[in-house]
Amino acid sequence: xxxxxxxxxxxxxxxxxxxxxxxxxxxxxxxxxxxxxxxxxxxxxxxxxxxxxxxxxxxxxxxxxxxxxxxxxxxxxxxxxxxxxxxxxxxxxxxxxxxxxxxxxxxxxxxxxxxxxxxxxxxxxxxxxxxxxxxxxxxxxxxxxxxxxxxxxxxxxxxxxxxxxxxxxxxxxxxxxxxxxxxxxxxxxxxxxxxxxxxxxxxxxxxxxxxxxxxxxxxxxxxxxx
Numbered sequence: 001x002x003x004x005x006x007x008x009x010x011x012x013x014x015x016x017x018x019x020x021x022x023x024x025x026x027x028x029x030x031x032x033x034x035x036x037x038x039x040x041x042x043x044x045x046x047x048x049x050x051x052x053x054x055x056x057x058x059x060x061x062x063x064x065x066x067x068x069x070x071x072x073x074x075x076x077x078x079x080x081x082x083x084x085x086x087x088x089x090x091x092x093x094x095x096x097x098x099x100x101x102x103x104x105x106x107x108x109x110x111x112x113x114x115x116x117x118x119x120x121x122x123x124x125x126x127x128x129x130x131x132x133x134x135x136x137x138x139x140x141x142x143x144x145x146x147x148x149x150x151x152x153x154x155x156x157x158x159x160x161x162x163x164x165x166x167x168x169x170x171x172x173x174x175x176x177x178x179x180x181x182x183x184x185x186x187x188x189x190x191x192x193x194x195x196x197x198x199x200x201x202x203x204x205x206x207x208x209x210x211x212x213x214x215x216x217x218x219x220x221x222x223x224x225x226x
Contacts, residue, residue: 001055004088004119007147009048014154016044020210020225022082022156025073026051027066031059032095034066040073042210042219043187061089063125064096067103067114074112080167083112085135086153089126090119100125107133113157117149172200172218174209186214 012024026037026047038050066087074083085107094100107114107129115135116126122139130137136153140146174197177183183205185192196205202216210221 001057003143003146004090005051005055007143007150008051008088010147011150011154012044012047012051014151016042016210018154019156021219021221023212027069028054029061029063029066029089029091030057032062032065034062034069036069036073040077042212043208045208046187057090060093060095061091062096063087063089063094063129064098064100064103067100067107067129071103071106071110071112075110078167080169082156083110084153084157085112085114086150087114087116087126088119088150089116089123092120092123094123094125104129104132115153117146119146170218172213172220173223174198174200174206174220177205187211 015022015024021042023040023042024038024044024047025040028035028037037054038047041047067085070085074085077083112133113135114129114133116130116137118126118137118139120139127137129135138149140149177194177196177198179194182191182193183196183198184190185196185207186204187207192205192207196207197209197220198205199213199216199218199220201218202213204213204215206213206220210219210225212219
């Protein structure tokens with residue numbers, strides 16, 4: 001778990017470096033059900049903080065439950081966005097409440113690309129999931145190989161022409177707040193002195209960019225992110 005935590009942290013930082021406008025959500029699979037650790041969001045620090053606070057494993061793994069949870073989140077993504085799932089799977093079986101093949105077909109229909117990195121041994125069902133949804137399948141041999149495999153997923157894949165419809169997206173370019181000012185930061189919900197950024201639409205304070213305003217939902221970025 002320590003190795004996985006370390007490499008996932010590296011992956012999250014690298015992913016946001018290469019895809020500053022993308023969002024990530026973390027899901028853990030344990031005790032036969034999937035738990036949503038973080039919602040889809042654009043703040044690497046909040047994901048890393050949640051990840052480091054919950055490094056534990058127990059019980060059976062349910063691939064179907066995880067995919068159903070992910071389907072619920074990714075189906076809200078607009079058509080111009082990529083929908084991707086990267087599964088780090090260490091179990092040697094999956095204990096599912098229903099028909100996993102049906103869920104795989106749902107992922108395929110929703111254009112969700114599923115990739116799996118196995119940490120124990122090759123499993124047919126994981127390979128089948130990747131082949132059906134157009135993802136990649138691999139088995140990590142050791143820590144170095146695992147790092148290489150996970151970082152291969154940081155650059156975004158080429159857009160599939162038929163899905164990549166053009167769309168206008170509203171974005172805000174916040175002003176840097178004066179160093180001596182005191183304001184309530186919406187990321188940490190506490191008063192902070194100096195720095196931070198002010199949302200141009202609803203005027204609340206955020207600590208870092210890129211992120212999504214928690215009050216009005218506007219994507220907040222700085223011009224270098226484009």
